Each structure stands twice: as structure tokens, then as C-alpha cells.
Amino acid sequence: MNIRNVDKSTWIYLLIAGLLCVVPFFVTGRSMQFLLIQIFVFAIFAMSYDLLLGYTGIISFGHVMFFGIGAYSTAIVLDRFEATLGAVLLSVVIALVIAGVVSLIVGVLTLRLKSHFYAMLTLALAGLFLVAAEKWTPLTGGNDGFTFRLPPFLRDSLTMYFISLAALVLLFFGLRRLTYSPFGRVLMAIRENEKRTASLGFNVVYYKVMASVVSGLVASIAGVLYILSLRFVDTSVFATEVTIDVLLMTIIGGVGTLIGPIIGAGLVEFAHHWLSGLSDVHWIFERWIILYGTIYILVVIFFPLGIVGTIRAKFFNRPVKGITQKQTEEKPESA
Amino acid sequence: MDLFVTLGINGLATGMLIFLLASGLTLIFGLMDVLNFAHGGLFIWGAYSGVWFYHLTDSFTVAIVTAIATGLVLGLIMEKVIVKPVYGNHIQQILITLGFMLVLQEVIKVVFGPHQIAVSPPAFLDGSFVVGDVVFIKYRLFIILLGLFVFIATSYLFSKTRIGLVVRAGVIDKEMVQSLGINIKLVFTAVFMLGSALAALSGVLHAPYSGVLYAEMGLEFSILAFIVVIIGGMGSFRGSLFAALLVGLTQAFMAYYVPALSLATNMLLMTAVLIFRPQGLFTAKA
Numbered sequence: 329m330n331i332r333n334v335d336k337s338t339w340i341y342l343l344i345a346g347l348l349c350v351v352p353f354f355v356t357g358r359s360m361q362f363l364l365i366q367i368f369v370f371a372i373f374a375m376s377y378d379l380l381l382g383y384t385g386i387i388s389f390g391h392v393m394f395f396g397i398g399a400y401s402t403a404i405v406l407d408r409f410e411a412t413l414g415a416v417l418l419s420v421v422i423a424l425v426i427a428g429v430v431s432l433i434v435g436v437l438t439l440r441l442k443s444h445f446y447a448m449l450t451l452a453l454a455g456l457f458l459v460a461a462e463k464w465t466p467l468t469g470g471n472d473g474f475t476f477r478l479p480p481f482l483r484d485s486l487t488m489y490f491i492s493l494a495a496l497v498l499l500f501f502g503l504r505r506l507t508y509s510p511f512g513r514v515l516m517a518i519r520e521n522e523k524r525t526a527s528l529g530f531n532v533v534y535y536k537v538m539a540s541v542v543s544g545l546v547a548s549i550a551g552v553l554y555i556l557s558l559r560f561v562d563t564s565v566f567a568t569e570v571t572i573d574v575l576l577m578t579i580i581g582g583v584g585t586l587i588g589p590i591i592g593a594g595l596v597e598f599a600h601h602w603l604s605g606l607s608d609v610h611w612i613f614e615r616w617i618i619l620y621g622t623i624y625i626l627v628v629i630f631f632p633l634g635i636v637g638t639i640r641a642k643f644f645n646r647p648v649k650g651i652t653q654k655q656t657e658e659k660p661e662s663a
Numbered sequence: 664m665d666l667f668v669t670l671g672i673n674g675l676a677t678g679m680l681i682f683l684l685a686s687g688l689t690l691i692f693g694l695m696d697v698l699n700f701a702h703g704g705l706f707i708w709g710a711y712s713g714v715w716f717y718h719l720t721d722s723f724t725v726a727i728v729t730a731i732a733t734g735l736v737l738g739l740i741m742e743k744v745i746v747k748p749v750y751g752n753h754i755q756q757i758l759i760t761l762g763f764m765l766v767l768q769e770v771i772k773v774v775f776g777p778h779q780i781a782v783s784p785p786a787f788l789d790g791s792f793v794v795g796d797v798v799f800i801k802y803r804l805f806i807i808l809l810g811l812f813v814f815i816a817t818s819y820l821f822s823k824t825r826i827g828l829v830v831r832a833g834v835i836d837k838e839m840v841q842s843l844g845i846n847i848k849l850v851f852t853a854v855f856m857l858g859s860a861l862a863a864l865s866g867v868l869h870a871p872y873s874g875v876l877y878a879e880m881g882l883e884f885s886i887l888a889f890i891v892v893i894i895g896g897m898g899s900f901r902g903s904l905f906a907a908l909l910v911g912l913t914q915a916f917m918a919y920y921v922p923a924l925s926l927a928t929n930m931l932l933m934t935a936v937l938i939f940r941p942q943g944l945f946t947a948k949a
Contacts, residue, residue, distance in 0.1 A: 448937070624763075
């Protein structure tokens with residue numbers, strides 16, 4: 329590849345990634361490092377979500393199930409086997425296989441229908457996974473969860489930091505490549521006008537199912553990284569609240585962009601950290617979810633493009649279309 | 664046999680409560696094409712405000728009236744402020760109503776406190792009577808009767824009266840109805856308020872039935888209402904009634920015979936319906 333052909337923005341992203349490599353040597357506090365790892369993990373998760381919501385125009389309410397699948401696969405494998413690199417890799421493979429199969433089944437079943445059916449079936453399945461994790465106590469430890477041992481080389485939080493960062497950078501460039509490819513363009517065409525895309529001869533259902541599978545796979549990797557950094561698993565990895573969080577990250581950062589969800593993840597995680605710390609100062613901060621909900625409403629009304637989308641529209645004159653426009657084709661035909 | 668009847672009545676009562684909740688949602692979704700994820704928030708506000716007045720005045724009638732009033736007011740505010748900017752865009756509707764749901768749920772904790780509240784049925788509905796071997800709990804019979812009444816009243820309103828005619832015509836062609844001199848926006852606001860009031864009513868009736876209130880019920884019931892509306896078929900009143908009773912009965916029997924699976928009942932039902940009959944059991948007429 330000729331180095332001159334590399335996009336200017338690629339250099340900027342690589343520069344930011346390089347800067348992030350240096351950060352842990354200046355920020356030494358363990359809690360700060362942990363927070364940064366969380367941001368990377370949720371950035372991966374939010375990117376996978378945006379591939380569905382922002383690029384393909386599919387909304388999912390159960391995206392957390394892929395996250396949870398990744399988390400539980402790794403935790404259970406490391407709990408049952410010797411904690412080695414091999415076990416970690418095995419658990420990643422298991423997570424990918426389960427997430428792939430589940431997302432394929434859900435996609436095939438509902439993506440031929442109207443958009444909200446996918447949302448509801450994923451919500452239902454995520455609920456089933458949550459119940460399974462609560463009830464299948466011998467395997468999952470039920471509500472209490474369980475701790476597990478990590479392989480020695482992963483115990484250092486600095487290693488974990490670099491692994492998460494590397495995963496984020498690789499997946500970011502991978503997904504960017506995917507969205508710039510003909511495949512990604514078809515996804516965006518589906519988002520803009522599904523009927524027209526179909527009439528151009530594209531098998532819309534196939535593309536949507538593939539988007540849902542890729543998104544599920546990436547989300548399960550986020551789950552694996554999350555649980556490796558936490559060293560403890562419980563049923564909260566299947567909670568609907570996590571999906572709501574990731575939805576907020578995506579829309580605040582900017583739907584239909586990949587850098588948006590990363591920024592959104594950073595903002596939301598920092599906000600979590602600070603606001604929950606502020607609850608000693610004033611009782612209203614204990615109810616910080618009010619603020620959350622209000623931000624949701626305000627963003628949808630006044631700021632539907634998110635941070636990145638707004639900047640792009642304002643300064644680069646690149647209007648971002650997508651889920652913000654009205655859907656006109658769904659109107660019922662009058663008899 | 665008597666066990667069967669008891670479980671059946673339990674199931675029917677639960678189902679009727681779910682129907683009241685889902686009928687509001689099916690109105691809002693089926694007629695106005697709005698995906699309202701804050702429906703459970705209206706439910707929980709109806710419950711809390713009703714119970715607050717119930718404990719204050721000791722009159723269940725006052726509680727019901729308060730709940731309905733709360734539902735109407737919240738419905739009005741919601742339609743004017745939250746839903747109006749996002750008509751016609753499902754994804755934005757989902758996002759914004761979800762945000763409103765979170766706000767409603769947390770404001771409950773600020774206003775009424777974050778702790779659970781215990782509620783008991785009013786004196787004249789407390790207790791039970793026995794016919795043969797079967798125990799009839801008064802409050803459950805009351806709910807079943809009230810649910811049937813609401814079903815008949817709303818069905819009559821929408822299929823037999825002039826108001827119903829206007830609403831149905833407005834769903835098919837908004838501009839046409841408008842050009843005939845009817846303020847269709849006002850009509851739709853009223854429909855939204857009616858749906859909200861039904862949610863609030865089901866909330867206050869649910870309080871003594873479950874015996875306890877907590878703010879997180881909101882999101883749970885939002886999801887439950889959607890499950891029922893999807894099983895029944897979007898926008899169909901009969902479908903909602905049928906699906907709600909089905910969910911209620913299945914829950915009652917599963918909880919007794921297969922308790923391990925009872926938590927997953929709704930999800931399994933919905934998954935089965937989505938796979939085999941994705942348009943729902945009943946499909947609404949246009």
C-alpha cells in the first residue's frame with residue numbers, strides 16, 4: 329500500500345492511539361487506569377451497536393446479550409480450566425461461536441419483519457439469558473456471581489490496558505474498513521431506503537443479518553475484555569440498563585459514525601464516575617439517572633446528530649443522514 | 664378441580680390488569696403509530712399518586728380518580744412536549760420515550776421516596792367468599808369485572824360512536840379528516856391522554872393486587888405491555904385482551920406447575936409468536 333494514499337484522518341486516529349499508549353505512564357492511579365479500560369471496552373461495545381443502529385438502521389434492545397455471552401464464556405472457561413493463555417483464547421472462540429449463532433438465528437427470524445420486531449425479540453432473548461444466568465446456578469453462580477483466576481500475564485492492569493487499547497484500535501480500523509467497503513455502502517443504502525435498495529437487486533435480508541452477526545461478534549469481544557478487567561462476573565452483564573447506557577453513548581457521540589460511539593463511551597463513563605462520586609455532596613446526585621433521561625430527551629430533540637455528526641455537518645459540510653430523518657414509507661396505504 | 668378454578672381466576676385477574684395496561688399502549692401504537700416506551704412510567708405514576716391519596720383519604724374511589732387524572736395530565740404533557748417532535752420516526756420515538764421513562768421512574772423516587780410501599784386492598788373489597796370448595800378473592804373478581812367493563816366501553820367508543828369514527832378516519836387519512844373541519848391534532852391528543860389514563864388506572868389497580876410498589880416496576884411493565892401488544896397484534900383491542908389473558912393464565916399455571924420456568928414465560932410466549940405468527944395473533948383492521 330502506498331503510504332501517500334492513506335487518508336489524512338487515519339493519521340490523526342493513529343496519533344491519538346499513540347498518545348493513549350503513553351497515558352498510563354502519566355496516569356498512575358489504579359482507579360483511573362481502570363476507568364480508561366472501561367472506556368475502551370464500552371467504546372468497542374458502542375461501535376458494534378452503532379454498526380446496527382447508525383449504519384443499518386436497526387434498533388436492538390438486547391444487544392447486551394452478546395456482551396454477556398462474551399463475559400460468561402470467558403469467566404466460566406477460566407473458572408473450569410487452568411488459567412492459561414490457551415484457556416483465554418479458547419474462551420474467546422467459544423464466545424464468538426455462541427454470539428455468532430445467536431445473532432444469526434435472531435437475525436434470520438426477525439430481520440425480514442419491520443424494525444421493532446428485531447428490537448423486541450432481542451429484548452426477549454436478553455431477558456431469557458438473564459433468567460438463565462440467574463437460574464443455572466451450578467454454572468453461573470446465580471445472582472451472587474463468582475470470581476475467577478486470571479492467567480499470570482493478565483494480572484497487571486497495565487497489560488490489560490494495552491490489550492483493550494489494541495483491541496479498540498484494531499476493531500475501529502477493521503469496522504471502518506468494513507463501512508467503507510461495498511458491503512458497508514449497501515448497509516447505508518438500506519438505512520436510507522430499504523425498498524429502493526431491494527429493487528436495485530440487493531438481498532436486503534442477507535445484508536441485515538450479516539450486519540447483526542458482525543455486530544454481535546464485536547460485542548462479545550467487548551464482553552470478554554470487560555470480564556477480564558473485572559475478574560468477577562454476575563448477572564449484571566445481562567442487564568437492560570447496559571443496553572440503555574450503550575444506546576446513550578451511541579446517540580450522544582453521533583450515530584452513523586464510528587468515532588462518535590468512542591467519544592460517547594468516554595463521556596458517559598466519565599460522567600458515571602463523577603456523578604456517582606458526587607452523591608455525598610448533594611442528594612440530587614443519587615438520582616443522577618434523571619439527568620441521564622433528560623439528556624436523552626434533549627439530545628433527541630435538539631442534537632439528533634450527536635457530537636461528531638453535528639461537527640461534521642457544521643464544519644465539514646458533510647450532512648449525516650440516517651435515523652434522524654422521518655420514515656415515510658411505513659405509512660399504511662389508504663384503501 | 665377447585666385448584667384449577669383458583670389458578671384460572673388468578674390468571675384472569677392478572678390478565679385483566681395487563682389488558683388495562685396494554686389497551687392504552689395499543690391505542691397509542693395502533694392508532695397513532697407511536698412506540699411509547701414510557702407507558703410503564705404512566706403506569707407507575709398512576710399507582711404512586713393513587714396510593715398516596717388512598718393512604719391519605721382512605722378511599723379507594725379517590726385513589727382511582729386521582730390515578731386517572733394523573734394519567735390524563737401526564738399524557739397531555741407527554742404528547743405536547745415529548746412525542747410531538749418525533750411523529751413518524753420510530754427510532755427517535757423509542758429513544759425519546761425511553762429517556763422520559765427514566766425521568767419518570769427517578770422522579771418517583773424523589774417525590775415519594777426510594778423505598779418500597781406496601782398497599783392493601785380497601786375494606787369493602789378485602790377478603791373472600793367460598794362457593795363449594797372454591798375460594799373467590801373479592802379483589803380479583805372486582806378487577807375482572809372492571810377490566811371487562813373497560814374493554815366493552817372502549818370497544819363501544821371506537822366502533823359505535825361518532826368520536827370513534829373520527830379517530831378511525833383520522834388514522835386512515837389525516838389530511839382528509841382535517842379538511843372536513845375536524846381538529847385532528849386535538850383528537851389525537853385526546854387519544855393519547857386516554858391511553859395514558861388507562862395505563863395509570865391499571866397502575867392503581869395493580870397496587871393492592873401485588874401488595875407492594877417500587878419505582879423500577881415502570882420499566883418492567885413497559886416491556887410487559889409491549890410483549891402483550893406484540894402477541895395480540897399491534898392495534899387490535901380484541902387481540903390485546905386475548906393476549907393479556909393468555910399471558911396472565913400462562914403465568915398463573917406456570918408459576919404453580921413449572922416454577923423454574925415462570926420467569927421466562929412471557930419471553931417464551933413472545934418468541935414463539937414472533938417466530939410462527941409475527942404479525943400477532945389478531946391483526947387490526949385498517
